[in-house]
Amino acid sequence: MEKVDLRHSALVVSNNSICADHYLLVLQEDTLPLVTMPGQFVNLRINNREDLLLRRPFSVSLVKPEESLFEIVYRIVGKGTAAMTDLQPGDRVDLLGPLGKGFTIPKEALNCLLIGGGCGVAPLWAVADRLYQNNSNIIAILGFQSSDMVFGEEKFRKYHAEIVVTTDDGSYGLKGYVSEHLDKVLSRKLDRAYACGPTPMLKAVAPILEKTNMACEISLEARMGCGFGVCLSCVVAVRNGETIENQRVCTEGPVFNLEDIAEEYES
Amino acid sequence: MKADLTTHLCGIKMSNPVVTASGTSGYGKEFSQFYDLAVFGAFTVKSVFLNKRAGNPTPRIAECASGVLNAIGIPSQGVKHFIREDLPLLRRYKVPVIVSIAGLTVDEFPQIASILDRQEGISAIELNISCPNLEAGGCSFGADPDVTGRIIRLVKSATRLPVIAKLTPNVTDITAIARSIETNGADAVSLINTLGAMAIDIETQKPKLANIFGGLSGPAIKPVGIKMVWQVYNTVKIPIIGMGGVMTWEDAIEYTLAGATAVGIGTVLLRDPWAVFDIVEGMRGYLERKGLNRLEDIRGKVKLPGSV
Numbered sequence: 009m010e011k012v013d014l015r016h017s018a019l020v021v022s023n024n025s026i027c028a029d030h031y032l033l034v035l036q037e038d039t040l041p042l043v044t045m046p047g048q049f050v051n052l053r054i055n056n057r058e059d060l061l062l063r064r065p066f067s068v069s070l071v072k073p074e075e076s077l078f079e080i081v082y083r084i085v086g087k088g089t090a091a092m093t094d095l096q097p098g099d100r101v102d103l104l105g106p107l108g109k110g111f112t113i114p115k116e117a118l119n120c121l122l123i124g125g126g127c128g129v130a131p132l133w134a135v136a137d138r139l140y141q142n143n144s145n146i147i148a149i150l151g152f153q154s155s156d157m158v159f160g161e162e163k164f165r166k167y168h169a170e171i172v173v174t175t176d177d178g179s180y181g182l183k184g185y186v187s188e189h190l191d192k193v194l195s196r197k198l199d200r201a202y203a204c205g206p207t208p209m210l211k212a213v214a215p216i217l218e219k220t221n222m223a224c225e226i227s228l229e230a231r232m233g234c235g236f237g238v239c240l241s242c243v244v245a246v247r248n249g250e251t252i253e254n255q256r257v258c259t260e261g262p263v264f265n266l267e268d269i270a271e272e273y274e275s
Numbered sequence: 276m277k278a279d280l281t282t283h284l285c286g287i288k289m290s291n292p293v294v295t296a297s298g299t300s301g302y303g304k305e306f307s308q309f310y311d312l313a314v315f316g317a318f319t320v321k322s323v324f325l326n327k328r329a330g331n332p333t334p335r336i337a338e339c340a341s342g343v344l345n346a347i348g349i350p351s352q353g354v355k356h357f358i359r360e361d362l363p364l365l366r367r368y369k370v371p372v373i374v375s376i377a378g379l380t381v382d383e384f385p386q387i388a389s390i391l392d393r394q395e396g397i398s399a400i401e402l403n404i405s406c407p408n409l410e411a412g413g414c415s416f417g418a419d420p421d422v423t424g425r426i427i428r429l430v431k432s433a434t435r436l437p438v439i440a441k442l443t444p445n446v447t448d449i450t451a452i453a454r455s456i457e458t459n460g461a462d463a464v465s466l467i468n469t470l471g472a473m474a475i476d477i478e479t480q481k482p483k484l485a486n487i488f489g490g491l492s493g494p495a496i497k498p499v500g501i502k503m504v505w506q507v508y509n510t511v512k513i514p515i516i517g518m519g520g521v522m523t524w525e526d527a528i529e530y531t532l533a534g535a536t537a538v539g540i541g542t543v544l545l546r547d548p549w550a551v552f553d554i555v556e557g558m559r560g561y562l563e564r565k566g567l568n569r570l571e572d573i574r575g576k577v578k579l580p581g582s583v
Contacts, residue, residue, distance in 0.1 A: 012308050059340045061493050063546055231334040234545040238305040240347050241336035
């Protein structure tokens with residue numbers, strides 16, 4: 009059996025703040041089989057620090073295979089992500105990847121809805137990039153906490169997407185959560201939806217999307233141990249025929265069909 | 276001269292002393308995608324229960340300084356599923372397989388052992404009498420010397436396979452438990468399991484684990500493991516699989532000096548599945564640098580104050 013080596017050492021090209029609490033980390037790695045499915049992730053070791061024991065998983069937001077480049081957007085939420093802001097161009101990052109199953113991109117041109125929240129907006133860049141290549145029509149609804157945390161609109165504009173932005177406090181775009189404004193875009197002709205964002209956002213949009221007949225894929229967040237399926241930390245209840253079973257977000261996911269994600273994402 | 280890491284543990288001949296710690300490497304499927312499992316001296320599988328069980332709600336894992344708290348809750352498909360679906364893959368590798376088993380009751384231990392006894396490709400049974408996650412308050416079979424001894428006796432009469440008892444550190448006197456399992460016929464002892472632990476997210480003011488309590492592993496617990504291995508080494512004659520926070524070959528050597536015959540690795544594999552290669556080669560390099568041929572030359576040979 010052919011053995012897989014997930015170990016890579018990526019070069020930091022840049023690591024810059026893009027809005028409050030959020031950074032864009034651009035990495036270069038020649039040997040990484042650059043992620044073929046948008047929504048796959050890499051598991052980073054933080055500055056080789058032993059006190060920050062576990063790796064941190066990040067969905068890849070965009071790949072530029074011709075330059076061996078890929079990007080990650082992270083938000084400072086704890087000690088690990090805070091330490092990542094110390095990364096300087098020229099540093100090396102130890103990572104495992106690519107990991108997990110990403111979004112599926114249709115072969116034909118479709119009308120696609122992208123639903124993103126916070127950091128989860130970034131992996132949708134890669135989806136938009138691929139959809140644009142097959143001439144799909146893209147509508148993106150993007151939610152952020154407030155105007156100082158809005159990022160990445162211009163990336164979607166590049167793919168000629170129609171963009172709706174919401175902020176929780178109304179300081180930019182429409183006031184409220186994306187789930188509260190979803191009806192504005194659902195009236196349009198749509199074939200497929202892709203969602204990525206924090207769990208509360210996914211839980212809020214899931215029942216609304218369920219009522220439509222379109223195929224929906226959602227990328228789940230989960231607290232992970234290993235990222236490659238062995239520790240069973242990141243399970244989620246998934247419908248499998250008549251039964252409901254735990255599946256691993258890191259291995260069977262992080263992207264799931266909405267219809268397979270059991271009750272907790274639908275009620 | 277190349278040092279020989281060949282290790283003999285209760286009748287199991289291992290190419291080196293490094294074994295997987297139960298629960299951190301599943302049933303071998305994931306790691307077999309990365310490398311030949313024969314790199315390990317032995318492969319200890321995640322604990323197998325008699326019947327199917329789902330495990331705990333999430334979050335199941337949290338990090339602390341140099342440690343990991345987990346409360347996975349040992350999901351298991353049950354022993355028959357293990358035999359049918361998981362054991363065949365392990366048999367394909369030239370690695371001794373140690374099957375960890377766990378029961379909800381005392382009687383389930385011998386029941387599972389007798390089912391496994393008839394199977395090809397199992398070198399030993401390890402009794403998970405120590406997982407602190409399964410019962411409220413973290414108490415477990417393994418905290419009581421009498422219950423522990425009874426489980427050993429029942430399992431010994433249910434199987435011809437060597438029986439390894441895995442001890443919990445969450446006890447007042449580890450030597451009392453060690454003495455009981457040896458008296459009752461255990462062939463080897465492994466220690467330590469995780470330490471009972473809890474962590475709170477101060478922003479949400481909720482426990483970081485859905486189960487509230489979990490087991491602590493990683494470098495944070497290594498000094499506890501070293502102490503307990505040394506205590507048990509001085510209490511019983513059966514061989515010891517030492518574990519708890521082994522991340523490097525230096526840690527593995529430290530456990531050997533404390534008296535371990537074999538060394539378990541777990542948490543490190545979650546971060547670096549390939550760490551086993553460096554640990555095995557590092558142990559060999561250490562022996563060679565010290566001009567020694569075998570691990571026996573350093574096993575339990577920590578130099579105490581006053582010794583030369």
